[in-house]
Amino acid sequence: MLGRRANRHREEPAVLASRQATVAxxxxxxxxxxxxxxxxDAAATAVACELGVEQVAVLExxxxxxxxxxRAGVGxxxxxxxxxxxxxxxxxxPSSLQKDLGSASSCQVxxxxxxRLSGWIEAHSxxxxxxxxxxxxxxxxxxxxxxxxxERARQDDVMSDSEARFRExxxxxxxxxxxxxxxxxxxxxxxxxxRFTGGTSDVGVTFATSAHPDDRExxxxxWEEASARRxxxxxxxxxxxxxxxxxxxxxxxxxxxxxxxxxxGYVGTATDIHERRAMEEALxxxxxxxxxxxxxxxxxxxxxxxxxxxxxxxxxxxxxxxTTLEEELGASWQxxxxxxxxxxxxxxxxxxxxxxxxxEREYRxxxxxxxYRWIVDRGVPRYEGGRYAGYVGTAIDIHERKTMEARLLEVxxxxxxxxETLQRSLLPERLPQIEGxxxxxxxxxxxxxxxxxxxxxxxLERPDGxxxxxxxxxxxxxxxxxxxxxxxxxxxxAYGLVESSPSEVVARINRLVMSGVEDVMATVxxxxxxxxxxxxxxxxxxxxxxxVLAPDGPRFLEGGRSVPIGAxxxxxxxxxxxVLPPGSSLLLYTDGLVERRDEPLxxxxxxxxxxxGGAEGDLDGLxxxxxxxxxxxxxxxxxxALLAVRPLPAVADxxxxxxxxxxxSLASLRRRLARFLHATGASDLEQYEITLTISEAAGNxxxxxxxxxxxxxxxxxxxxxxELVATVRDHGTWRERRGxxxxxxxxxxxxxxxxxxxxxxxxxxxxxxxxxxxxVEAA
Amino acid sequence: MTSPAEVAVERRGGSVVARLSGEVDMTNASYLRExxxxxxxxxxxxxxxDISACRYLDSAAIEVLFDLSRRLARRRQELRLVMPPxxxxxxxxxxxxxGSAAPVHDxxxxxxxx
Numbered sequence: 001m002l003g004r005r006a007n008r009h010r011e012e013p014a015v016l017a018s019r020q021a022t023v024a025x026x027x028x029x030x031x032x033x034x035x036x037x038x039x040x041d042a043a044a045t046a047v048a049c050e051l052g053v054e055q056v057a058v059l060e061x062x063x064x065x066x067x068x069x070x071r072a073g074v075g076x077x078x079x080x081x082x083x084x085x086x087x088x089x090x091x092x093x094p095s096s097l098q099k100d101l102g103s104a105s106s107c108q109v110x111x112x113x114x115x116r117l118s119g120w121i122e123a124h125s126x127x128x129x130x131x132x133x134x135x136x137x138x139x140x141x142x143x144x145x146x147x148x149x150x151e152r153a154r155q156d157d158v159m160s161d162s163e164a165r166f167r168e169x170x171x172x173x174x175x176x177x178x179x180x181x182x183x184x185x186x187x188x189x190x191x192x193x194x195r196f197t198g199g200t201s202d203v204g205v206t207f208a209t210s211a212h213p214d215d216r217e218x219x220x221x222x223w224e225e226a227s228a229r230r231x232x233x234x235x236x237x238x239x240x241x242x243x244x245x246x247x248x249x250x251x252x253x254x255x256x257x258x259x260x261x262x263x264x265g266y267v268g269t270a271t272d273i274h275e276r277r278a279m280e281e282a283l284x285x286x287x288x289x290x291x292x293x294x295x296x297x298x299x300x301x302x303x304x305x306x307x308x309x310x311x312x313x314x315x316x317x318x319x320x321x322x323t324t325l326e327e328e329l330g331a332s333w334q335x336x337x338x339x340x341x342x343x344x345x346x347x348x349x350x351x352x353x354x355x356x357x358x359x360e361r362e363y364r365x366x367x368x369x370x371x372y373r374w375i376v377d378r379g380v381p382r383y384e385g386g387r388y389a390g391y392v393g394t395a396i397d398i399h400e401r402k403t404m405e406a407r408l409l410e411v412x413x414x415x416x417x418x419x420e421t422l423q424r425s426l427l428p429e430r431l432p433q434i435e436g437x438x439x440x441x442x443x444x445x446x447x448x449x450x451x452x453x454x455x456x457x458x459x460l461e462r463p464d465g466x467x468x469x470x471x472x473x474x475x476x477x478x479x480x481x482x483x484x485x486x487x488x489x490x491x492x493x494a495y496g497l498v499e500s501s502p503s504e505v506v507a508r509i510n511r512l513v514m515s516g517v518e519d520v521m522a523t524v525x526x527x528x529x530x531x532x533x534x535x536x537x538x539x540x541x542x543x544x545x546x547x548v549l550a551p552d553g554p555r556f557l558e559g560g561r562s563v564p565i566g567a568x569x570x571x572x573x574x575x576x577x578x579v580l581p582p583g584s585s586l587l588l589y590t591d592g593l594v595e596r597r598d599e600p601l602x603x604x605x606x607x608x609x610x611x612x613g614g615a616e617g618d619l620d621g622l623x624x625x626x627x628x629x630x631x632x633x634x635x636x637x638x639x640x641a642l643l644a645v646r647p648l649p650a651v652a653d654x655x656x657x658x659x660x661x662x663x664x665s666l667a668s669l670r671r672r673l674a675r676f677l678h679a680t681g682a683s684d685l686e687q688y689e690i691t692l693t694i695s696e697a698a699g700n701x702x703x704x705x706x707x708x709x710x711x712x713x714x715x716x717x718x719x720x721x722x723e724l725v726a727t728v729r730d731h732g733t734w735r736e737r738r739g740x741x742x743x744x745x746x747x748x749x750x751x752x753x754x755x756x757x758x759x760x761x762x763x764x765x766x767x768x769x770x771x772x773x774x775x776v777e778a779a
Numbered sequence: 780m781t782s783p784a785e786v787a788v789e790r791r792g793g794s795v796v797a798r799l800s801g802e803v804d805m806t807n808a809s810y811l812r813e814x815x816x817x818x819x820x821x822x823x824x825x826x827x828x829d830i831s832a833c834r835y836l837d838s839a840a841i842e843v844l845f846d847l848s849r850r851l852a853r854r855r856q857e858l859r860l861v862m863p864p865x866x867x868x869x870x871x872x873x874x875x876x877x878g879s880a881a882p883v884h885d886x887x888x889x890x891x892x893x
Binding site for chain 1: 781804806835875
């Protein structure tokens with residue numbers, strides 16, 4: 001009977017936190033490359049533990065999608081694990097396992113791999129129970145980690161992405177390749193590069209000593225600009241060729257690389273384009289000398305007439321295509337272009353010719369081996385005696401470089417997905433419900449490819465009845481930032497409960513961070529609000545100021561500023577106080593909202609204040625409005641967290657609560673009573689005595705509640721015409737005074753209240769207490 | 780979640796002074812009793828519990844005070860309480876006759892000077 005109420009209650013924050021940590025742990029394991037089999041076992045065990053069920057099954061669709069393979073499980077009978085269950089159609093019911101297992105209730109979610117159903121994870125309970133929305137959300141999070149991991153495992157079969165594997169590949173390609181770390185220091189150059197430059201293993205100085213002094217500055221500038229934006233770059237410069245001692249022109253292309261969604265440096269290739277440059281110069285002299293040169297050059301070359309029809313291709317081109325000169329004349333080269341690249345290649349070529357501009361394009365061309373290979377093709381208009389005569393072009397095989405880029409992209413996308421799962425698992429899916437405050441929050445992931453961020457928000461109710469709010473931003477992106485965010489969030493939960501001063505909470509966390517091994521830096525705004533009085537104090541560690549939306553207009557709260565967490569130890573953390581005028585809201589945010597390259601910070605803050613506007617309206621709407629107006633159409637470059645809070649005016653005539661019948665509920669009952677009684681205008685003495693008597697009656701109700709788990713009791717308090725009436729109702733049978741302490745409790749109730757009535761009934765016992773409030777009567 | 784209470788213990792000559800703050804109810808009362816008993820060495824004569832900074836005590840907490848007084852008496856030790864005259868807790872302490880088990884003083888000085 002009592003169990004029926006179970007799913008009305010949301011899970012306790014501690015349970016949710018534990019589940020988030022479990023999912024995060026699984027995601028990290030997946031990312032570290034834990035074998036899929038072990039990961040499935042770990043997931044099954046975790047689900048059994050977190051949901052408190054006896055049986056868990058991880059099922060995978062067989063290759064023909066007609067059977068279900070039990071891949072892992074907990075508490076499964078012999079013969080089920082490793083066995084195949086038949087599938088009838090695209091089934092959506094809980095599996096036929098339910099019958100085999102004799103389970104009373106089940107919860108099942110699908111596992112998708114590459115956007116396609118690949119299996120199920122199921123929790124089976126022997127006892128009848130209602131699985132809550134939270135239970136299902138947890139199971140879904142586990143399923144998405146398993147799905148992402150399965151995807152990764154599948155790709156691993158095709159290709160290994162380790163850096164060692166890359167190096168091995170790189171060393172066997174003829175191209176010149178290099179890699180840098182996130183700081184831009186060269187960490188690797190391949191065999192091709194070393195051969196070209198005659199460099200030693202001291203890779204850090206290779207560019208500086210081998211690039212032509214006249215080109216060095218320009219090349220560095222291009223690199224640094226791209227690097228600041230994590231963008232691809234290309235530049236041409238002269239590199240010293242060790243064999244000949246000459247400088248040769250190279251085309252360098254650098255592509256940012258990512259691991260776990262985090263920028264870790266560049267990978268680059270340099271292609272020898274010396275012939276191309278030499279040809280272009282030779283052509284200025286005469287076509288004859290061009291053809292002589294062209295046929296001895298290893299590069300691929302061609303010329304066209306004024307209509308764009310090919311009049312000549314060199315030996316290098318024919319070696320690539322395996323065709324004859326006659327076959328290549330005219331427009332037939334176009335037939336060799338990969339169908340997917342043809343439209344873009346030909347239309348840009350036509351347009352360039354119309355405008356007599358130079359043309360450059362990367363596309364796939366049919367190689368004599370029968371495969372398509374990537375080339376970069378470039379043509380420039382040529383003139384004879386001042387008259388336009390057609391184009392001359394050079395093409396370079398860049399297949400290795402393109403393949404490498406594609407692999408990097410694949411690796412990145414896969415890591416990104418796992419990092420995103422982790423990030424989601426660490427952010428609270430919804431805000432806690434806190435009596436007496438309205439709350440709303442938003443999290444927007446950054447749009448920039450790699451920006452899995454470290455922003456978070458959190459809210460908790462302190463034992464002293466105040467509400468603690470935090471928004472923070474871990475410096476950096478990617479998986480490490482997301483994991484750090486999770487740790488900091490928990491640290492704030494812990495210290496926020498025990499420490500009442502915001503600066504002390506921040507200082508403690510700074511000490512914690514500084515004593516750790518990893519370099520962590522974060523900006524944080526931590527604020528504690530008294531919802532009765534509007535008094536607040538806060539500490540802003542390297543963080544932009546909170547915004548108050550008062551009835552008379554918006555303003556930022558100044559003061560309380562100090563360095564970010566993790567910047568120095570010891571550090572001085574300040575705090576500032578303010579009073580929130582009645583009816584005001586408070587907006588906390590991370591700098592992704594207000595920081596933009598193209599506009600100064602104070603302008604952005606002004607804009608935020610003006611769009612946030614007055615104190616009216618619901619907070620969800622406020623969040624939407626702020627995000628729309630401040631970010632505009634553009635996506636945020638960085639991720640953004642936004643948290644809005646507003647104390648609600650206390651209602652002083654009635655309060656009605658249903659609480660779980662366990663001693664821990666007493667503290668929360670007292671908080672709610674405190675708020676109600678404060679609003680009635682009761683004196684401190686009356687507040688304490690009334691809280692005490694209602695709690696004593698509640699203590700009795702808790703002792704009466706027998707049976708398994710989910711029993712509850714009700715408390716109703718009303719205040720009319722100076723009289724307070726409190727009713728505590730339990731759902732058990734009334735027991736006589738037991739022990740001295742319960743007796744004392746009843747004694748207290750009788751002496752502190754004007755009138756006490758106990759009504760035993762079939763469904764439970766009701767205690768009604770009345771007391772006139774002196775202070776209010778006198779007023 | 781248990782209710783938050785803190786106890787700070789300090790030796791003052793022949794007495795042990797325990798300053799209690801926060802809230803004591805049925806979730807943490809017996810834990811508190813163990814803590815207080817542990818902090819009382821054999822050579823101390825008096826345990827002074829200062830409840831001036833206590834925001835909340837319920838019947839379970841009061842039961843602990845009676846119990847402590849009995850246990851200390853068996854060890855020939857004495858329990859005294861400190862509570863300012865204007866404390867909201869005063870009336871409950873009086874109603875439950877805690878004073879019969881442990882004398883209630885207005886200030887720490889007064890509790891230590893006897």
